[in-house]
Amino acid sequence: xxxxxxxxxxxxxxxxxxxxxxxxxxxxxxxxxxxxxxxxxxxxxxxxxxxxxxxxxxxxxxxxxxxxxxxxxxxxxxxxxxxxxxxxxxxxxxxxxxxxxxxxxxxxxxxxxxxxxxxxxxxxxxxxxxxxxx
Amino acid sequence: xxxxxxxxxxxxxxxxxxxxxxxxxxxxxxxxxxxxxxxxxxxxxxxxxxxxxxxxxxxxxxxxxxxxxxxxxxxxxxxxxxxxxxxxxxxxxxxxxxxxxxxxxxxxxxxxxxxxxxxxxxxxxxxxxxxxxxxxxxxxxxxxxxxxxxxxxxxxxxxxxxxxxxxxxxxxxxxxxxxxxxxxxxxxxxxxxxxxxxxxxxxxxxxxxxxxxxxxxxxx
Numbered sequence: 001x002x003x004x005x006x007x008x009x010x011x012x013x014x015x016x017x018x019x020x021x022x023x024x025x026x027x028x029x030x031x032x033x034x035x036x037x038x039x040x041x042x043x044x045x046x047x048x049x050x051x052x053x054x055x056x057x058x059x060x061x062x063x064x065x066x067x068x069x070x071x072x073x074x075x076x077x078x079x080x081x082x083x084x085x086x087x088x089x090x091x092x093x094x095x096x097x098x099x100x101x102x103x104x105x106x107x108x109x110x111x112x113x114x115x116x117x118x119x120x121x122x123x124x125x126x127x128x129x130x131x132x133x134x
Numbered sequence: 135x136x137x138x139x140x141x142x143x144x145x146x147x148x149x150x151x152x153x154x155x156x157x158x159x160x161x162x163x164x165x166x167x168x169x170x171x172x173x174x175x176x177x178x179x180x181x182x183x184x185x186x187x188x189x190x191x192x193x194x195x196x197x198x199x200x201x202x203x204x205x206x207x208x209x210x211x212x213x214x215x216x217x218x219x220x221x222x223x224x225x226x227x228x229x230x231x232x233x234x235x236x237x238x239x240x241x242x243x244x245x246x247x248x249x250x251x252x253x254x255x256x257x258x259x260x261x262x263x264x265x266x267x268x269x270x271x272x273x274x275x276x277x278x279x280x281x282x283x284x285x286x287x288x289x290x291x292x293x294x295x296x297x298x299x300x301x302x303x304x305x306x307x308x309x310x311x312x313x314x315x316x317x318x319x320x321x322x323x324x325x326x327x328x329x330x331x332x333x334x335x336x337x338x339x340x341x342x343x344x345x346x347x348x349x350x351x352x353x354x
Contacts, residue, residue, distance in 0.1 A: 015168045016175035023179025031184035035191020036198070040250040043199030048243060051207020052214070055352075059215035062344040091204060094196035119218045 039094065046103070050091045053110045057082045060117060075116050082109045199250055205352050206246065209239050209328055212349060216335065225339060235331055242324045325352075 061079045064072050085106050090096050114121035217232045219225075329352060336345050 011168065012171045015171040016178075019172040019175025019177075020179035020182075021175075023176035023181075024183035025179075027180035027183025027185075028187040029183075030180075031187030032191035032194075034184075035188040035193075036195035037191075037251060039192035039195025039197075040199035040202075041195075041247065042192075043196035043201075044203040044247055044250055045199075046196075047200035047203035048207040048210070051204040051209075052211035053207075055208035055211025055213075056215045057211070058208075058348045059212045059345055060219075062342050062348065063215065063219050065342060065344060092197045092200040094193050117218070118222075 043092065043094065046091055050086060050089065050103075050106070053082065053106060054086045057086070057110075057113065060113075075113070078109070078113045078116055082106070082113050085109055195250075202246055202250070203243065205325065206239060206243050208352055209325065209332070210236065210243075212332065212345075212352075213239065216332075216339075220339070228335060228339060231331075231335060235328055235335075238324065238328055242328075 057079050061076065061083065064076055064079070068076075085102070089102050089106060093099075096102075111121045213232055213236050217229065217236070220228045220232065329349060332349050333346055336349065
């Protein structure tokens with residue numbers, strides 16, 4: 001009698017297991033695709049934002065290079081700091097444990113740099129057409 | 135379960151006709167039960183598989199998206215810096231050129247996002263070119279663009295096929311390519327064009343070569 005019950009349980013487990021394996025494969029496939037899509041959109045936004053800060057800072061750094069007075073040297077220091085922070089930031093690594101923290105620091109530094117340069121920092125860094133507003 | 139008793143008793147007895155119906159029903163019950171287990175297993179499997187893969191997929195996609203957009207972002211930032219500089223220094227004539235370039239980059243970014251949000255579709259070359267041509271860019275910029283259009287055709291003739299094949303959408307991309315007379319890879323054409331325009335602009339404004347250097351370094 002016990003053998004018969006074992007047989008039933010084993011048969012049920014076997015069928016469950018077969019279904020599980022097939023489902024797991026399908027789920028993995030769907031999950032990868034969905035995960036990649038969400039990840040790509042998130043990564044793209046971060047890449048765009050960080051890239052924007054970097055391009056902006058590098059350009060202004062070059063523009064101010066020629067005029068080396070006291071006011072400008074403060075601006076240059078701030079720009080150097082921002083550039084340094086960005087270059088150290090692993091923008092492409094979603095598993096970076098200080099991602100949000102460093103991103104906030106970079107955003108803050110960028111706002112500081114903009115105010116020093118008398119530029120409004122809310123030029124649309126997002127994915128709309130961007131142009132500075134004054 | 136009643137079928138157990140039947141199964142047990144089967145070993146020593148013949149199956150009579152009256153039992154045939156019962157056997158049929160019991161077999162049906164067995165099949166249904168096993169089908170249920172199969173479906174449950176399938177559902178459990180899907181859930182487990184998905185959960186595991188979502189995070190892995192997210193990490194892969196994130197890296198891909200970030201790398202795609204970092205250069206685009208740099209163009210945006212550079213152009214915005216130039217825009218503010220021109221505004222401060224009274225180079226108003228350059229403002230519309232820069233805004234046009236920003237629009238091109240913005241449109242390109244939208245296309246990249248659309249591509250990332252869909253299933254492996256490349257941004258439609260035709261759309262990018264249409265939006266560029268629609269813009270009322272100044273004469274020199276327009277000439278440059280025309281040169282790019284005509285010049286690139288020869289360069290890309292041979293490599294276009296390989297690139298098209300890699301994209302997996304051979305037919306449509308190749309026909310778009312011929313229509314556009316531009317390099318197949320949309321990234322190479324749009325951002326390369328923006329880069330050339332930006333370099334030209336920086337030269338026109340008589341700005342430092344350092345800026346040119348960092349713009350030239352931007353990979354496209």
